[in-house]
Amino acid sequence: MEELKKKWRKIEKKYGILIYTVLAIILLHVFSVTSLTTYLLAILAILLLYYFKQESLLPYILGGAIAALALKTVLGLILATDYPAVSVLTSSMLHDDTxxxxxxxxxxxxxxxxxxxxxxxxxxxxxxxxxxxxxxxxxxxxxxxxxxxxxxxxxxxxxxxxxxxxxxxxxxxxxxxxxxxxxxxxxxxxxxxxxxxxxxxxxxxxxxxxxxxxxxxx
Known part of the structure; x- marks a missing residue:
């Protein structure tokens, strides 16, 4: 296991930015992100993490995204829909004094x-x-x-x-x-x-x- 970790660190040190950028783009695509701005900002965030020597955070960030995707996929199968959970972005269904x-x-x-x-x-x-x-x-x-x-x-x-x-x-x-x-x-x-x-x-x-x-x- 330690040997594998050492090999991964060497690969990550040499190709880390490319690997994580590609993974981020794939995840954004899977999550149906269509905004070009979002893609560019995600890539910029990865570059900034590397610049500030915080690349060790990237596996956790991407791991969280993958876990969220897995949960969405499982819920989608159970509930028979591509949209098992949808965040409300507008007040069009709000009940108030109107x-x-x-x-x-x-x-x-x-x-x-x-x-x-x-x-x-x-x-x-x-x-x-x-x-x-x-x-x-x-x-x-x-x-x-x-x-x-x-x-x-x-x-x-x-x-x-x-x-x-x-x-x-x-x-x-x-x-x-x-x-x-x-x-x-x-x-x-x-x-x-x-x-x-x-x-x-x-x-x-x-x-x-x-x-x-x-x-x-x-």
Whole structure:
């Protein structure tokens, strides 16, 4: 074992920057990072760690990333979705003093739903920036479900509520906090949907929020 460690140190000393840079790029790709800025900043961070003689931290940093990837993969298999946990980056599902107008009144006036029906929906109290919804894949979705879906041209998934199932089988969604529909919400196809939110872990997604604020979208 000691002999292997010595050999690794020699390799690391000679090719360490290249090895860790390539590993970082691979991990960023696996995590579906699309921002060029994020790639460049990750590479810059590795170079700075080497410059300040802290290269011994790199295996732990990358080890943590690999562990997170493994956990995401296992959860994805269990919950049957590519997005088993999604950090909330916006306040579009926040419930506050605007909820009465933007959520209840809007649904009553535009969809004809009454309050008791609306309150019977899952995740009825919404969620806030930094929360971590746990998502489960499904073959069927119903009105009231909070779903995670992709929108072409956007690199951040949408986490909104189904408010109507259209005659053609597509879904209309809306953020509880929003005062109206966004252009892409009137006809969400089933193949865009990654799953429904089954419960919320408060504030556990703040690491991703901070990462997003600093480095841009993932």
């Amino acid at each position: 909820t009465e107008i933007n959520h209840y009144k809007w649904l009553e006036e535009n969809m004809g739903y009454n309050r008791s029906y609306i309150d019977s929906w899952p995740i009825k109290n919404g969620f806030d920036v930094g929360d971590l919804p746990i998502v489960q894949g499904s073959n069927e979705y119903k009105v009231g479900d909070v779903i995670v879906y992709e929108v072409p041209g956007q690199n951040i998934p949408i986490i909104h509520r189904i408010i109507k199932i259209n005659p053609d089988g597509t879904y209309m969604t809306k953020g509880d906090h929003n005062s109206g529909l966004l252009p892409f919400e009137t006809s969400v196809k089933k193949e865009q949907i990654k799953g429904r939110v089954i419960f919320i872990i408060p504030k556990l997604g703040y690491f991703k929020v901070i990462f997003h604020w600093i480095f841009g979208g993932m």
